[in-house]
Amino acid sequence: MENEFITNLKELLKQEDLLSISKEVGQLKVNFDDWLLKSEGQQQVATLKAEEEGVELEQIDFSIIKTAFNDLFLKFKASKKQQLDLKNKLELENLKLKNNLIKELKELVENEENIGTAFNGYNSIQDTWKKIGDIPRDKRDNVQKDYSRLRELFFHNITIYKELKENDYKRNTQLKEKIIIELQTLRNECDSIRELEKKLRLFQDEWEDVGPVQKEQWEGLKMSYWEVVRSIYDKINKHYEQHRASQQENLKKKQAILIELQVFLESNPTINTQKEWQKCTQKVLDFQASWKKVGFAPKKDNDAIWKEFRGLCDSFFTLKKDFFKERDNKDKEARDAKKALIDKANALKSSEDWKDASHALIQLQKQWKTLKGAGRYEKKLWEEFRGACDYFFTHKEDSAKAMDKELTKNLKDKQAFILTIKERVIAAEEDIKGIIADFQELGNVPSNQYNQLLSDFNKALQVQLTKSNMSPEAADLIMFKSKIQGLSSSHDASANYQREKKALRMKITDLENELIKAETNMGYFSVSKGAEKLFAQVNEKNDKIKKDISLLKRKLKLIPNE
Numbered sequence: 001m002e003n004e005f006i007t008n009l010k011e012l013l014k015q016e017d018l019l020s021i022s023k024e025v026g027q028l029k030v031n032f033d034d035w036l037l038k039s040e041g042q043q044q045v046a047t048l049k050a051e052e053e054g055v056e057l058e059q060i061d062f063s064i065i066k067t068a069f070n071d072l073f074l075k076f077k078a079s080k081k082q083q084l085d086l087k088n089k090l091e092l093e094n095l096k097l098k099n100n101l102i103k104e105l106k107e108l109v110e111n112e113e114n115i116g117t118a119f120n121g122y123n124s125i126q127d128t129w130k131k132i133g134d135i136p137r138d139k140r141d142n143v144q145k146d147y148s149r150l151r152e153l154f155f156h157n158i159t160i161y162k163e164l165k166e167n168d169y170k171r172n173t174q175l176k177e178k179i180i181i182e183l184q185t186l187r188n189e190c191d192s193i194r195e196l197e198k199k200l201r202l203f204q205d206e207w208e209d210v211g212p213v214q215k216e217q218w219e220g221l222k223m224s225y226w227e228v229v230r231s232i233y234d235k236i237n238k239h240y241e242q243h244r245a246s247q248q249e250n251l252k253k254k255q256a257i258l259i260e261l262q263v264f265l266e267s268n269p270t271i272n273t274q275k276e277w278q279k280c281t282q283k284v285l286d287f288q289a290s291w292k293k294v295g296f297a298p299k300k301d302n303d304a305i306w307k308e309f310r311g312l313c314d315s316f317f318t319l320k321k322d323f324f325k326e327r328d329n330k331d332k333e334a335r336d337a338k339k340a341l342i343d344k345a346n347a348l349k350s351s352e353d354w355k356d357a358s359h360a361l362i363q364l365q366k367q368w369k370t371l372k373g374a375g376r377y378e379k380k381l382w383e384e385f386r387g388a389c390d391y392f393f394t395h396k397e398d399s400a401k402a403m404d405k406e407l408t409k410n411l412k413d414k415q416a417f418i419l420t421i422k423e424r425v426i427a428a429e430e431d432i433k434g435i436i437a438d439f440q441e442l443g444n445v446p447s448n449q450y451n452q453l454l455s456d457f458n459k460a461l462q463v464q465l466t467k468s469n470m471s472p473e474a475a476d477l478i479m480f481k482s483k484i485q486g487l488s489s490s491h492d493a494s495a496n497y498q499r500e501k502k503a504l505r506m507k508i509t510d511l512e513n514e515l516i517k518a519e520t521n522m523g524y525f526s527v528s529k530g531a532e533k534l535f536a537q538v539n540e541k542n543d544k545i546k547k548d549i550s551l552l553k554r555k556l557k558l559i560p561n562e
Helices: 004-013 019-053 062-111 115-131 137-157 159-163 166-189 193-209 215-267 274-293 299-330 332-348 354-370 375-423 429-441 447-466 472-488 493-522 529-558
Strands: none
Touching (some): 004 019, 019 062, 019 299, 215 274, 215 299, 274 299, 332 375, 447 472
């Protein structure tokens, strides 16, 4: 497993000069550690969130990444140490060589009287000196001063300088003045210490390569040169001193954060609720955020204190993970039961069977209240369950509003239609059927307005029927058919049919009882002239009752069997 930090470190390891990239690799290590801490923390948070949502989250094994990076880092350290050891060894060898050259130059200055031999010897020493690499930094200044002093003696003691052209002295003076100016610019504008050290060595080498100047100008140039060189060395040394002081200050800050974290964890040895865990987790994350803001501490201390800090954080998040795992196991039964209710609610939420679905959802809500809490998943499960219920009841309400609007319109249309009945001519049963059909086509009306509307319709129709040539019985049957057809469009047609049947049967029973009673009473009448007249009246009444019973039975047959 590889990431950008490992890739970057591999690329850096390909460079030959590992010492020049030491700081860059060190910063890469700090960035990697910060990234690793953040990534592990984010994965822990993401894992908890995934567990809350009931989903599986693929885990990244950061130990593999860490091991791969640290193996490369250890390889870098080993290689760097080899180069550093070699560099130190070479610098010591170079120091020894330069000291020997200084001895040779001193011998040449003090004892060689032949100008040609002396000059050849000097050139040989100078060429060899240039070829020798760096020496230990703490020795560089003194060695350079000794060498420069002897070179000064050499050039001043060699009479050949008297024959050098004045323009050579002038040119050398200009070159040295230019180097001094460039050193001053370097001192004032360069903020990179590594770049400052590198360019300083180059300018010093360039200074030494420039030939002699007039003796009366040399002291001033030399003083200016060494003044700016020393000031640059002072700037370099000050930087390292400040860097060490800053690292010590960072170490103190990290120690303070570590102590605060220890005190906080010790003051919360047992955490028993989800709310407490959330509060403590945020506090630990705040400590981690504060830690990241602190810069690098001395290396010998930084690794140790980081391991201690990370160990405390890991212990805390392990306890948290174990707590929620145990709690989740305890809450599983309630969680599964509530998920089952959610599935049922989701299956019902799009139903348009408003009555049955409403009843079923209300029963599910009652069942929900009987179940115990599902722990940290309770809020999420409740929101999902309530969402399904709200979806259904919102659509039910919207549908009811639309239906009410349509029913209100139909009511107005039917009321207007009733007013037009008086203009219709009724000559046959088909005319009545046509009026009834037109009335029915106008749709349903609000149930609380239905009976009054039907009564108004029947009255208007009855008025027109009285104007026709139909018999009262035929008109009565037509009116009843109209009524039954009107009931068919009501919200509860079946119940209305049953009420009509019940009312008709009760009337039939009352009339039959009345008929039986009348026939029974006739047996008590004596045969006389006055009794015959009474018999005739009773028989006439009985015949009417029989016609009424027959008409009621015909009406009863007109009602659908539902």
